[in-house]
Amino acid sequence: MKDEIRNVSKYRGLLKNTLVFGLGLIGSKFVQFILLPYFTNVLTKSEYGTIDLVITFVGLMVPLITLELSDSVLRFGLSEQTDKIKLLKNAIVILSVSAVITITISPLICFYESISDYRWYIVALIVSQSFRTNAALFVKSDNKVVVYSVDSILTALIIASCDIIFISKINMSIDGYFTAEIIGNCFSVFFLFFVGRIYKYFAFEKRVVDWALMKKMLKYSIPLMFNALSWWIITFSDRMIIDMYYTTEEVGIYSVATKIPAIVTTLLSVFTQAWIMSAVREYEADKDVKFYENVYVIYSSFLFVMVSISILIIKPIMRIYVGKEFFEAWYYVPLLLMGTSFLGISNYYGAIYASAKANVLEIKSTLMCAISNIILNLLMIPRLKILGAVIATAASYVIVVIVRVIDTKKLISLKNPAVSLCVMSGFMVSEIFFIMKNRFIGAGLSVLGVVIINICILIKRGVFSTIWSLWKRQD
Numbered sequence: 001m002k003d004e005i006r007n008v009s010k011y012r013g014l015l016k017n018t019l020v021f022g023l024g025l026i027g028s029k030f031v032q033f034i035l036l037p038y039f040t041n042v043l044t045k046s047e048y049g050t051i052d053l054v055i056t057f058v059g060l061m062v063p064l065i066t067l068e069l070s071d072s073v074l075r076f077g078l079s080e081q082t083d084k085i086k087l088l089k090n091a092i093v094i095l096s097v098s099a100v101i102t103i104t105i106s107p108l109i110c111f112y113e114s115i116s117d118y119r120w121y122i123v124a125l126i127v128s129q130s131f132r133t134n135a136a137l138f139v140k141s142d143n144k145v146v147v148y149s150v151d152s153i154l155t156a157l158i159i160a161s162c163d164i165i166f167i168s169k170i171n172m173s174i175d176g177y178f179t180a181e182i183i184g185n186c187f188s189v190f191f192l193f194f195v196g197r198i199y200k201y202f203a204f205e206k207r208v209v210d211w212a213l214m215k216k217m218l219k220y221s222i223p224l225m226f227n228a229l230s231w232w233i234i235t236f237s238d239r240m241i242i243d244m245y246y247t248t249e250e251v252g253i254y255s256v257a258t259k260i261p262a263i264v265t266t267l268l269s270v271f272t273q274a275w276i277m278s279a280v281r282e283y284e285a286d287k288d289v290k291f292y293e294n295v296y297v298i299y300s301s302f303l304f305v306m307v308s309i310s311i312l313i314i315k316p317i318m319r320i321y322v323g324k325e326f327f328e329a330w331y332y333v334p335l336l337l338m339g340t341s342f343l344g345i346s347n348y349y350g351a352i353y354a355s356a357k358a359n360v361l362e363i364k365s366t367l368m369c370a371i372s373n374i375i376l377n378l379l380m381i382p383r384l385k386i387l388g389a390v391i392a393t394a395a396s397y398v399i400v401v402i403v404r405v406i407d408t409k410k411l412i413s414l415k416n417p418a419v420s421l422c423v424m425s426g427f428m429v430s431e432i433f434f435i436m437k438n439r440f441i442g443a444g445l446s447v448l449g450v451v452i453i454n455i456c457i458l459i460k461r462g463v464f465s466t467i468w469s470l471w472k473r474q475d
Helices: 002-042 045-065 069-078 084-111 116-141 145-169 173-194 211-245 248-285 289-321 324-356 359-384 386-408 418-436 440-460 463-472
Strands: none
Touching: 002 145, 002 248, 045 084, 045 116, 045 173, 045 211, 045 248, 045 324, 069 084, 069 116, 069 211, 084 116, 084 211, 116 145, 116 173, 145 173, 211 248, 211 359, 211 386, 248 289, 248 324, 248 386, 289 324, 289 418, 289 440, 324 359, 324 386, 324 418, 359 386, 386 418, 418 440
16 A cells, blocks of 8 residues: 555656646746747847857856756755755855856956957856856755746746846847846845745854765766766857858857757756656665656657657748748758757656766766767768758767667666657658658658557556556545
């Protein structure tokens, strides 16, 4: 009876956290989603390309400067054995040192001509985003998922309001965009500090740093810093190489093309965040293989169906969604969406890495992905321009999934999803071919194939019956 109750609670816990994170992330990303048409009408391709280069550069520097501290804050914060007062103190010390380092090395930004004019904005973005990310994950690890989600929505609304005021009313252009981001980050830190009650963990004792815990935190996070660096290479190297061979206008087009897949990635991260919490607790409990496999089947089926439908309707959406100057970006979105589906699968396995604290395996997979991405970018971008970057990105995500599927066998005995992945890939490739040739009947039949096969997989695995039986049981 206890086992049945526990089965119900862990599925419901995953569902509850997914819904709460969903409200926050979908709400915040919806605000960003409706802002993209605004940006593509008030900014030029060159301005939008510059903004994208700066934001992506900041995305590199935050985990690099902070030694990927946020992963330690979340992982150790989720453990009941961790003293959160000491965890918070250690985090503040590391973030403060990181802020000083950021200011000290900031003159080096001048060597990157495309973003050198925005040096101090970059510094402010790195510092404010570092504190915001760690504050958010600390609150999340403290099980205040509602506060975490509300913060995401409120911060997005504040940034959006500031964007419109600074860009349209005050005519600050790029400067207005960065100023809005900094204000949003600062608001988020204060909100999480007071509403998330981070302040209650402040205890002013003589001993500022717990060096034993600090060592554990850094031992866990530093390897993941290289993992974050690898992901950054995957997302930034294509932009940098496009900028190197062509202009920021091409970067702007590519950046807009990545926005729709980024929205899908955000939707997937709703599940990923909840899944990490469930996977960690399950791994530390009894490693129920059936639980892991059922979650994978449900998640992957939803993922492939959602992406296939998105590919089918992307062209008409882009026609009304972005400014005329950016419409050509639609051509690159379908293949990027397919790559995003593999990124989603890799995130599922990434949660298992986090559960087992298998940093080395995680680094290996993303490093191989990054190296292949750079090589493919250098080979394809000079010949195929933006399309070369798109192919390189999609291919690198496929590579990371292959590596993670193989490596996860060393941690937990899960069924190999190779057959279903190959079948889904075949259908999506055919759909993309038909979409690019404007043959929507063929594309529609491909989507129908994806839907039917995934329903068959769910039925064969008994997922529907499992969900129904769990739903009927009461705690």
